[in-house]
Amino acid sequence: MLSYWEKSTVASHCDIMIIGGGLTGLLSAFHASRKFPKRRIRIIERGPFPFGASTRNAGFACFGSPSEIYEDLQVDGEELTLQRVEQRYRGLQFYLQNFAPKSFDFRMTGGWEIFQSSETEVFDNLNDKLEYLNHILNPIVGDSTYQTDSSTSRFGMDVLPHSFLNKHEGQLHPAKLCILIEKALRERGVEFINGIEITAIETVPHVVAIDTSGVKWTAEACIVATNGLTKQLLPEENIYPARGQVLMTSEIPNLKLEGTFHLDRGYWYFRNVGKRVLLGGGRHLDVMGERTSDRVTSEKIQSELEHILRSTLLPDSSFDIDYRWAGTMAFGAENEKTPRIEALSDNLILAARLGGMGVAMAPIVAEMAIEKLS
Numbered sequence: 001m002l003s004y005w006e007k008s009t010v011a012s013h014c015d016i017m018i019i020g021g022g023l024t025g026l027l028s029a030f031h032a033s034r035k036f037p038k039r040r041i042r043i044i045e046r047g048p049f050p051f052g053a054s055t056r057n058a059g060f061a062c063f064g065s066p067s068e069i070y071e072d073l074q075v076d077g078e079e080l081t082l083q084r085v086e087q088r089y090r091g092l093q094f095y096l097q098n099f100a101p102k103s104f105d106f107r108m109t110g111g112w113e114i115f116q117s118s119e120t121e122v123f124d125n126l127n128d129k130l131e132y133l134n135h136i137l138n139p140i141v142g143d144s145t146y147q148t149d150s151s152t153s154r155f156g157m158d159v160l161p162h163s164f165l166n167k168h169e170g171q172l173h174p175a176k177l178c179i180l181i182e183k184a185l186r187e188r189g190v191e192f193i194n195g196i197e198i199t200a201i202e203t204v205p206h207v208v209a210i211d212t213s214g215v216k217w218t219a220e221a222c223i224v225a226t227n228g229l230t231k232q233l234l235p236e237e238n239i240y241p242a243r244g245q246v247l248m249t250s251e252i253p254n255l256k257l258e259g260t261f262h263l264d265r266g267y268w269y270f271r272n273v274g275k276r277v278l279l280g281g282g283r284h285l286d287v288m289g290e291r292t293s294d295r296v297t298s299e300k301i302q303s304e305l306e307h308i309l310r311s312t313l314l315p316d317s318s319f320d321i322d323y324r325w326a327g328t329m330a331f332g333a334e335n336e337k338t339p340r341i342e343a344l345s346d347n348l349i350l351a352a353r354l355g356g357m358g359v360a361m362a363p364i365v366a367e368m369a370i371e372k373l374s
Ligand SMILES: Cc1cc2nc3c(=O)[nH]c(=O)nc-3n(C[C@H](O)[C@H](O)[C@H](O)COP(=O)(O)OP(=O)(O)OC[C@H]3O[C@@H](n4cnc5c(N)ncnc54)[C@H](O)[C@@H]3O)c2cc1C
Pocket: 019, 020, 021, 022, 023, 024, 025, 044, 045, 046, 047, 049, 050, 051, 052, 053, 054, 055, 056, 057, 058, 059, 060, 061, 062, 196, 197, 198, 199, 225, 226, 227, 228, 229, 230, 233, 243, 244, 245, 246, 280, 326, 327, 328, 329, 330, 352, 353, 354, 355, 356, 357, 358, 359, 360, 361, 362
């Protein structure tokens, strides 16, 4: 039970409570503090720092490779696909407009979609679609997004020499980004409560969020920004955890890779981090097994990651694996990746299910969630 002193200060009633302190939660506070500068805003986060995907991702500043976009067009149609691309593109612009790019290691390196030696036909088919893709993306990017690059061999990989380059794609340091946003929020008086996990929410007449020890946190309104862990709080929602795994090499002195790279429709993705290489993906190999919020890595995916790295991506380099980690993304049961931004009641807003490009998506998802608050 809270003491009187706690209940009358750090745990007293607030105006806007945000559950989840990842990028969506942080940016919801960012937009809320702009829209409602006088309101008292509090972020409740279960971890000592953002403990979901936002500090455990790959740090791609991306909005979709040609094959991902083309596949999305088949599944979701043009309107929905372009809406998501626009949200991602605008989201990335938001970071660049509000924070100094250097302060979160942002670099516009360019991003390549590459193809295995056996995928000539896949490349050719997609090459035929490139003009169409550039045409439909033009109103968003205002430029030709993708171009063919026939000198992929310079990266030293065992892949086709042809690839697609998106010069608008880049790299960032996701944890530095979270820390920057948090700093800006503290300056605006946003309150942070860390190490508290909410297990239930009631909404009448105001919002009551109950934590694991039974303490009731109350607010006039609440944003649920729990992404891959949303089901624990809102079991009816079509939001499922999706574990994403990565590994990172030791430093490779003569590394030729520089930029962000997508392989096999984005199921594998890799980038350099200085002289290291970060490689992630492989969830498609065990979609149901990876439908978990468990943060440990699995032997099955990690060994496949390492195999691709050593055989195809860095066949001529020697290196160790220095890091392996996993984080939790969120998709729908049928792999839906359109975010759920929904007023579940007058005072409870859901902002979750950000899919695999949620760093880019979070600023706009958060903005749309706050637009629902009056
Ligand atoms: C391995 C991996 C690689 C990725 N790579 C990229 C990439 O390169 N580019 C890109 O754009 N996106 C990438 N993503 C996706 C991106 O990281 C996420 O979509 C994005 O971070 C989602 O942000 P979020 O704030 O909505 O969710 P999260 O960052 O998961 O934040 C949710 C927060 O809620 C907290 N929480 C949950 N439940 C509770 C509760 N009951 N009580 C209190 N707190 C709670 C969690 O601790 C967490 O901090 C990747 C994800 C993974 C896992």
